[in-house]
Amino acid sequence: MNARRSVAAALSAAALLATAACGGGSSDEQRPANAASPQSFPTEDVTLTMWWWGEQEAPGAKQWLADTVKAYEAKHSNITIKTVLQTTDGLIPSFEAAAAAEQGPDIEYFWGGIYSQQPYWSDSIVPVSDYIPADELSHYTNAALEDTYDGRTLTAPWYVNPQFPVLARTDVLDEHGLQVPTTWDELLNVCDVLSAGGVTTLAGGVKDGWFGGWLYSMLGAQSVASKDDVTAAVRGDQSFADPNHAEWWTRLEETREHGCWNDDINSLELYQAQQRWVDGDAAMTITAGTDAPNFVEKVGADKVTVTTMPTWGDGAYAGKMGTTSQTVGITSWSKYPQVAADFIMFMHTPDRLQAWYDQTGSLPADDRFDMSKVDDPVKKQLFAYAADGAPYLENFIPSALDGKAVFAGVQLVLQGSKSGEEAAADMQAEAERLRRTDRSLVDNFEGWTD
Amino acid sequence: MTTDVASVGPAPRPVRRGLAHRLGPLPWVAPAALAILFVFAYSMFELARQSFQYEDAWVGFENFSLVLSDPLFRTAIWHNTLLLLAVPVLVLLALLVAVMLFETRRGIVAYRAILFLPYILPIPVIGVVFGQLLQLNGALNGTLDGLGLGSLTHDWLGNPQLALWTMGGVIVWKEVGFGIVLFLARMMSLPEDVYESAKLDGAGFFRMHWHVTIPQMRPLVIFYVISEAIVMVSWVFNYVFVMTNGQGGPGTSTVVTELYIYRTAFQDQAPELASAAAVLLFLSTLVLIVGFFRVQRADGGTFGD
Known part of the structure; x- marks a missing residue:
């Protein structure tokens, strides 16, 4: 360069x-x-x-x-x-x-x-x-x-x-008369029912940050047309506050509102939280694709359904798993x-x-x-x-944007001190700042996209 | 002539002795001085050089301007400033415990060892242990629940409004042992007759320590204040890194200047901005160090007496 x-x-x-x-x-x-x-x-x-x-x-x-x-x-x-x-x-x-x-x-x-x-x-x-x-x-x-x-x-x-399979325990869902959710409304319904019964729907941990990037990729991919949308937003040709880039933050906020997650998600590392699912204290969790078979084996294949993140968007990648x-x-x-x-x-x-x-x-x-x-x-x-996977979005934004906007934003949205809209605005502001501080960023991303 | 020579003769001798006296230790300290000069001066020069460059080109104060305009950097500075509030807490706690031990004397060796233990524990160990203890469903909240104090339970490290204060509490827990041992050692060396006189004059516990002990320990207290202030400004990286997995979270609630520098250099891959931030941190620490020497000088350089 x-x-x-x-x-x-x-x-x-x-x-x-x-x-x-x-x-x-x-x-x-x-x-x-x-x-x-x-x-x-x-x-x-x-x-x-x-x-x-x-x-x-x-x-x-x-x-x-x-x-x-x-x-x-x-x-x-x-x-x-x-x-x-x-x-x-x-x-x-x-x-x-x-x-x-x-x-x-x-x-x-x-x-x-x-x-x-x-x-x-x-x-x-x-x-x-x-x-x-x-x-x-x-x-x-x-x-x-x-x-x-x-x-x-x-x-x-x-x-x-x-990147990344959702693992659902059918035994836990069956106990409450629920099916493995495939759409967003179904997921929120499962969250409502299980949280009323004191059961965690999704076990996760964001203390170490990484899980935030996973969620961005799994939820955010559902409303973009291609990875080029993402690189365009990094370059400033699109905005991370545009609906196709920002809507996923609102969906994330909904998961908190419906009590989908374990209450200590902010004080746990992801690997600690996944153990809750193995122990039967949560209905669903998300793991690395490479590690998913091991998790399934721990619980028993007959009790587990491997699926994708329930769909909320109508983009080309909705219902698909990312691949990297x-x-x-x-x-x-x-x-x-x-x-x-x-x-x-x-x-x-x-x-x-x-x-x-x-x-x-x-x-x-x-x-x-x-x-x-x-x-x-x-x-x-x-x-x-x-x-037949979707591009894994986290891999198409600068790591500084990932850490400062996505990791931090997910922690705050799930903790409840920031709304999805505010988190999207923060992500856009951080992207703008990065374009100023990393003076080669736009050129590099143009070369990558071309 | 002879008389004249004799009268002026001795004069240069003290000068020669003085010079020799001053230069004498030089060969002994020169290797260490050179090593220190190389390690510090060279790194400082490189740091400063890098802070004025971008991709090997001179950019003046642009990097400083970018760093200062970064809200995260300002947040980090603010967090370090808030942590300075822990210094008076440390001093008061250390003085209080030291006085209590000084007065009690019984079991002083054992108490001193116990209280000093946190100070010698490695920070990563402390970080990992407190990281577990302070989880929302961790041992601390479990104990509070068990004692019927459920209303006091919090997500100590997961709540952005609490995380920095929790971190400050852990730092105080570790650092206070140093102050206790320092103050206690000084108290033990104070002349007994001063206390006996004070007692004869009718001084009670509070007056005796307020008017006798603390004034005699002033230089030591100042030293402790300055060294702990430096800790809060530029030595808290390990705590934050271990207890938040290097994130400074939740959100940006525990990001401190050192973590900002580390992440900027090694995660965001912007060494020039990290250098500019490091120069700013160095300058702020320098203010504290200069402050310390000024106070020491004003005090007649009595520290250690």
Whole structure:
């Protein structure tokens, strides 16, 4: 986006060409079009560091990664890969600190969309498409939707997260003569009946903020025509106070008015609140798509219906689940980006894709994964939702807007100290302020949309 | 001549001794001084440089203007200012408890250890424990309910009107131990005969401590006030971060300046704005430090005597 990047890109290309000319060898079949040519694969000892996240939402990922690293190191005796699991709150700040010092991981985990765009805009990563061939990347799910800028794929999708399934306990609803709600009116009716009976309809926790972003994506997607509406509002071409962007805040306010949530939603973290649902103290909750099968298993599949957020809007995405891929990228300071890319491609080999599914129960972000091997009905349903999913809105707004307007606004609306209308106005005001403070924001978002 | 020389001869010697005396310690402190200079001076220079730049280009005071026009920054400053109200509470509590222990003497070692314990506990531990205790359905409200005091139960950390005060209460709980130990140590070193004289003159408990103890502890109280004021202005990040999962919530109700700087730098990815905010925070802390030295000087530099 700036001269610095162009110079850096030119220097990188020159260095890689020089390296390629100097020789070397590798045994891999998959080779990128440019930099990671067989000649550029190092023969000296190489140590890569990978900072990652995901065990939190896809239990089993840690073991899968350890196995994958082991298999890769067995194949390349001169390569060592160290993996460091990050915390949820620390994932972004740790990387930002590393980026400021230009040292740290060679491979970094990024959530999709804005989380893979921003590091590129700040020169912290190099596009994976510089090292991974286009025909290989074309198999990676959601890469084009979320992780592409100006024709370059920035990060490589790893696994798909259906964002976010609503899990309904039919046993709790049955006790009160209720059905799983599919429309907004039905949901509010369930809330009225259950709250009168002292039962929580929806278990949630917003103390840690993240759940606010989930709710924005699930409710807000129902009234926008496409993700471009959202990026247009970020650029200032639309307003977050316009009805198609603001209406969801009012729906959120209605959930509070109808007593849908647990009364301590503001003092609980999301993961603490989800346990209420497991314990049978709440009829419904919302989980990460990757983790949903585990929750269903804890309660018993016969007592659970996996569904989407009840519909209130008539937009194209009403009744759909969002879809996003969690990704990995290559840092701009990595001395061996070609090795990092090679490892990423190794993560997508058929054996590893199958192992990912077997060990985590979640969907690898690769259309070469053999879906016929999925026999669990819950997973099958989730994967079907993800295949026909809506864009996950939170991934298309700046993280500063997410944190300052969405996270904070949801907390206040659910606590009752702010109305939906006021929260929408706050979000618009914050977007306007961000356009002033982040002086590259509009240009970057224009490049992303184009 | 000889007499003249003798009469003026000794004069330069004290000068030479003085200079040598002054420069003598320099080699000993130079390594540490250089390290401190590098760590602080270099970082301060970098911070200041970054606060005047955007993407490596000089932008003058634009970053400061943007930060000062941010309602969240003003909110954060206001929250730090409100937390300063905890300082007099801390001083009064610490003095009160210290005097009580001083008067009691019995079991003083055990009490002192117990009261000092919160001060040495790591803030993340305190944050996690109080985060659980203060939940709406947590142990504190459960206990209040059990005692028939249900009307006193609140969503201590989930209610934006209460969250900052709750945070202040936790900070007081942790910081007061330092004051107690500090004041008690000073009281124990005060001359006994002063108290005996006061008693002979008929001074009661209140008058004796008001007119004898507290005046003699003035420099120490000032030190405690200033150091706790600095805590409230620029050392509360850990409490807020741990107890609100780094959000400063609900809403913006517990955002403080340090958290604003952290989030701006590492979550919003705007290091230049974070630098400008950090410079402003440094300047405000500097005012407190300068204030401390001025008071100390006006007091004749008696701290520690």
